[in-house]
Amino acid sequence: MAQSMLRKFVVGNMVVVGLVRRTSARSLATAASAQKDKNDQKNLPSEGEITKSVFMSQSTDIYTNLAYEDWMYRNMDFAKHHVMMVWRNEPCVVIGRHQNPWLEANVPFLGEKEIALARRNSGGGTVYHDRGNLNITFFTPRERYDRKYNLEIIKRALYRGFGIKSTINEREDIIVRDKYKISGTAAKLGRLSAYHHCTLLVNANKADLSKALAKRETKATASTPSPVANLADLDNKVTVESLQTAIGYEYLRTPALHMEDGGQRLISKQRGFQFINPTEDWYPGLNVLTNELKQWDWCYGRTPEFTVSRSFPVPAELLPSKLYSATQELVISMTVEKGLINDVTLNIPPGLIESGFHGEASVITLLKGKRFTSEALEALENAMLTRHLTNDVRKLDDKEQFVAKCFDQVVNTV
Incomplete structure (x- = not known):
């Protein structure tokens, strides 16, 4: 029989008692506990019994904040206590759970600028964060998840606090001046709890945003880009601090279940604003979640299979002019699965074969299983070097350098 124990978790100035199972997470619930869950869902508290809190995360690390979201989702009971978390991060790109980072982001640019890439647990599209963004997460029981309610609160706050008019489009983005997107949205719905999160552009670095989210051509489904605007461009009184307060x-x-202005009377009945320090000491198990989100296998290895193919005209000086007067092309095609090269084809013009690099199966085999990064380029260069007849030659010739340069462009550029 599965054993469990009660454990206390500190959340702000409250103590939350959670049930910690000692069995595997895959253990099946008994018929009795399943029936209890159904009864609990039917007996959700009335609106008057629900209080609200605004949690303000003191971390600016994307992995910590995403882990804290997941920790709350797993451990807290939101039946009588709805929570809105506000948070912001150092520069990063955040992709949806099922997205392709090489398709959605300019991965080489992220590396050059030391911009983190993170994969979140919710769906939705790719977004850029920096300290000029305000991120908001709404936590409720699954049965009381209401994305439109949450977005309407933001819309009303923009107008009440700053006189900024906005609309919510069919994709549930928040739009200003009829076309500029200031907020994207995503959600995760579980068996008992749910959260909806979105990001608001306040005074983000739009130049870095544009470069970080540059697209590359692959055979996969991409996010739909939209023109964006910073709220500070509409009203310079808008800051991240003033917006999170508004x-x-x-x-x-606002009452928990319907749109109405309860004013100061309702505010006085809530639990108010609380500073949150998401650390292992306060939230046992948080470090495990944070470390999982940092892993290459999660950020890149969870990518669905995709293919990429590019053609490169071969410079005339690299070909025997008497024999190859027509334009010759080097074609590089790759299939990438779970972030690793699964198949690769190098269609090399005959004129380049004479360089001593023959594109043989032994060379291609060395690329399979390599990460779709500079790791694959290094493997190709080493493979070409092994083709040299003398061991003391450790430099690629001009034709081999051309092949390597083209391969680098496939792997490391958009």
Whole structure:
């Protein structure tokens, strides 16, 4: 029989008692516990019994904040206590759970600028964060998840606090001036709990945003880009701090289940604003979640299979002019699965074969299983070097350098 124990978790100035199972997470629930869950869902508290809190994360690390979201989702009971978390990060790109980072982001640019890439647990599209973004997460029981309610609170806060008019489009983005996107949205719905999160552009670095989210051509489904605007461009009084205060108070003055202005009277009945320090000491198990989100296998290895193919005209000086007067092309095609090269084809013009690099199966085999990064380029260069007849030659000739340069462009550029 599965054993479990009660454990206390500190959340702000509250103590949350959670049930910690000692069995595997895959253990099946008994018929009795399943029936209890159904009864609990039917007996959700009335609106008057629900209080609200605004949690303000003190971390600016994307992996820590995403892990804290997941920790709350797993451990807290939101039946009588709805929570809105506000947070921001150092520069990073965040992709949806099922997205392709090489398709959605300019991965080489992220490396050059030391911009983190993170994969979140929710769906939705890719977004850029920096300290000029305000990120918001709404936590409720699954049965009381209401994305439109949450977005309406933001919309009302923008107008009440700054006189900024906005609309919510069919994709549930928040739009200003009829076309500029200021907020994207995503969600995760579980058996008992749910969260909806979105990001608001306040004074983000739009130049880095544009470069970080540059697209590359692959045979996969990409996010739909939209023109964006910073709220500070509309009103210079809007800052991340003033916006989180405006949205926080709008959240606290609104009843939990319907749109109505409860004013100061309702605010006084809520649990208010609370500073949150997401650390292992306060939230046992948080470090494990954070470390999982940092792993290459999660950020890149969870990518669905995709293919990429590019053609490169061969410079005339690299070909025997008397025999090859027509334009010759080097074609590189790769299939990438779970972030690793699964198949690769190098269609090399005959004129390049004479360089001593023959594109033989032994060379191609060395590329399979390599990460779709500079690791694959290094493997190709080493393979070409092994083709040299003398061991003391450790430099690629001009034709081999051309092949390597083209391969580098496939792997490391958009």
